[in-house]
Amino acid sequence: MNQSHFKIVKNEPLTSTVYRMVLEGDTSAITRAGQFINIKIEGLFLRRPISVCDYDDSSITILYKTVGKGTNIMKDLTPSTQLDILTGLGNGYDTTKSGNHPLLIGGGVGVPPMYRLAKNLLDEGKTPVVILGFNTKDEAFYMEEFKQLGIEVLVATADGTLGTKGFVTDIVKSLTAYTYFYTCGPEPMLKALSACTNTSGQLSFEERMGCGFGACMGCSCQTKYGNKRICKEGPVLEKEEIIW
Amino acid sequence: MNQSHFKIVKNEPLTSTVYRMVLEGDTSAITRAGQFINIKIEGLFLRRPISVCDYDDSSITILYKTVGKGTNIMKDLTPSTQLDILTGLGNGYDTTKSGNHPLLIGGGVGVPPMYRLAKNLLDEGKTPVVILGFNTKDEAFYMEEFKQLGIEVLVATADGTLGTKGFVTDIVKSLTAYTYFYTCGPEPMLKALSACTNTSGQLSFEERMGCGFGACMGCSCQTKYGNKRICKEGPVLEKEEIIW
């Protein structure tokens, strides 16, 4: 973990409610895809946890949806604003278990961490397939970015306005040749995936957080392997340990 | 009273702790010298009351000293920042009672309201004399501005580094030919002036305020003529009504 100041470089809408923010600063604490950062927002007490979508030596990209007070303040922040951020939080995805053909499944604002994960897996010589789920075409984002990585991208929308009509699970059920899966998204989706996948996998959870770095026990969950803090031993849990 | 947004046009130091801020906006609620405004400062609950030093159709000048949280935030605000301000607060000075040769006595940050008052009295064809009191030369401000009005300006500093060594009362005691007095400054100064002046006069008081416009009774004081709210029936009281 690291606490430092980042400068907003870019802050732009991808859809009517999802924004991309690029932040410049010290990224040295980030070690894995699937980790998150915790952002201090002027005037609010708690920080806001957001997954790392991508990063390099000096910048972080996040994608966030405006759902409440904090994210609505964020969307109005202008480039060169400074933000106090904790980085390198959470365990992130373990790519050593992926096999050669892992599925990456992102639902809604669960899509962002899949981006860096896909890059890492590609770097490791694997062939990930990405499945993205949205409610409707207008809410879809980042399909192009994934395609530009040169990987297969499958899309499901609940109303059928884009890709397969239905849920990501409908696509997953139609696939057989995958070796592992990684996912992030709303809890009902995670649960459904856990049931319909025929390999092991890693799932990333959300929980209301007090600190984001393991100090408060605000985010605990019970697993088959004991109590875990979503912010510290999570947000990524293995399919086998989850108690639904 | 009026609530509206003002834009900072200028915000500059006059001494190491006293600043001048010029604000652009709707000044129509201001009717008299000696009135004050109440400024909302982002992040603080209560507004901050500051006297009007001068105003015209579209701008207000205030002089403020950095003494705590609010004023220290104010000093760092940059031009074109918008501020939510209540204007036209308090009774202000009544110039009809001044006679031809009123004394205007300002101590420290009690100096600002004397400036507009002097201008008003001049406009009414009277010959005010201004006495300004400071602790030391380095803390003195606005002498030039008063002189440029073409009036007599006398200065006292506690340590004698400028003007008369001593207090404004030492100067007042040496004068005889004045017809009335107006003053604003620390309470011990007001009390001393009340005792050493040989005419009637008007004194402006400070009190911790909840609202600044008469709603909360936070600022009440007892006078010989009954209870008064410093923010509404004050801040200016007449010498005769004050209970010391």
Added chain:
Amino acid sequence: MVNTKVTLSGITLDNPIIPASGTFGYGYEFAELYDINILGSFSFKGTTREPRFGNPTPRIAECTGGMINSVGLQNPGIEKVISEELPKMKKVFHKPVIANISGSSVEEYVYCAEKINAEEQVGIIEVNVSCPNVHHGGMSFGTSPQAAAAVTKAVKTVTTKSVYIKLSPNVTDIVSIAKACEEAGADGISLINTLMGMRIDLKTGKPTIANKMGGFSGSAIFPVAVRMVYQVYEAVNLPIIGMGGVSTAEDVLELMLAGATAVQVGAANLVDPFACKNIIEDLPHVMKKYGIKDLNHIIGGAHK
């Protein structure tokens, strides 16, 4: 169109927004700024039998998200309130008002209630058993179920108006006090009054306000208000006027979900004189945002 009308003991309010006692005077300072008849009602400054200057100044201290006041029930006394203030108020406000009364003995409450009972414009008598600023006064009535019940019972015998008991949050068990008031015949419960708080001025090393302690209110106390409204709603069958830190239309909805039928706005009026007007104007929009067609449908909704 959404419905914002709510009913308190037979009195229908156009909306649930009521400026809280002590933060709106008798209304005319605000009537200079906007037509205050848009308000659901308003609760005027706490009235006692005798005129009171209140506590020495300074009476105000700032806090994170709030303020402390130790006004100490400054008011001209019930006679003058009736002869001077209410006639002036009547000119600017034409709906039923809430008369907030206080006292340091059961007799004083009874005296004030009896006098104010004759005033046609008064719809509800709000009995403040909770002001923390009067020594040997309001505080004690609000911290014991027996004392609160005694005041309730006595006041009920002398008035035909609806009687709401305004409770103090500075207690171990708000529910037992609310229940005692219910059993004693109260028509409703107002809560919360201010939390007892204190600040010390680092420059002097002494308490910031002359009376040392005072009543802490403003956004900072909102979670305590939500909690107590929720607890009391669960335990008593009376309408609740909720308050404590309300400053937005969202806050209003939250207190109503907790169990309030109407909502008072206190300290927010002092820092933003248009606070109530803004809340009233925002309310229909915020209702739409959360899919609420009729405010009556959400009262106590968080309990279901």
Added chain:
Amino acid sequence: MVNTKVTLSGITLDNPIIPASGTFGYGYEFAELYDINILGSFSFKGTTREPRFGNPTPRIAECTGGMINSVGLQNPGIEKVISEELPKMKKVFHKPVIANISGSSVEEYVYCAEKINAEEQVGIIEVNVSCPNVHHGGMSFGTSPQAAAAVTKAVKTVTTKSVYIKLSPNVTDIVSIAKACEEAGADGISLINTLMGMRIDLKTGKPTIANKMGGFSGSAIFPVAVRMVYQVYEAVNLPIIGMGGVSTAEDVLELMLAGATAVQVGAANLVDPFACKNIIEDLPHVMKKYGIKDLNHIIGGAHK
């Protein structure tokens, strides 16, 4: 040079800054960030006899100037705390620590106190009679003078360490409870624990946290903390560890003027992991600003 050393029951602290129980774990998350030996001491997570998972999630809600938690004393139980956590803690912190214990019966407090008494590094046992999250648990002990005294007396018989009773602010009369603890032999008083608070999520219309209510802490509650420290200092002759909303060195001075000998920092650690470090570094500068040469000179200064 200013003096920041203070003494709690014979234990001299380099400075009065102590992370509050439940907001600093067992220290090692913070030890990754800075050398936590700069702290005066620290109070580790509340310990019970049995392991506890605590309450269901969500356990956290945001408030203006603060937060609500309903963690519900998650901890691995006293045996594992001693066998696993304390040895790890010892590696990163080398000063006497404060062991915060909790229980839902006098026997459980006694059990924990007896066990922890054998731990050399424990300087003070802080008995939490105030956690609002355990049903039939801590709450009741902290809301009655008799119960608080009973716990105090029982714990004192089984330990040679100094015993500080940590009080709940959710009471009508904090002074009577503090006095009862003093008479029962307490060595000091810690206060305040969290205020009971609640939030409701407008999107669901239901309480934000699964347990409905929880403990409200952070800057918003500071005025209540100052008030209670002031009241208790006036009434009892024991050292006080003050807390509740402290986030700056100025806040530390204010609580000390009210009567605290040392000061705990809670929620501030969660939103700024460097909060205690920053306060410790600022303290000498802020002392100079207000002309304070020795912190011991200002303890209770506001009462003079």
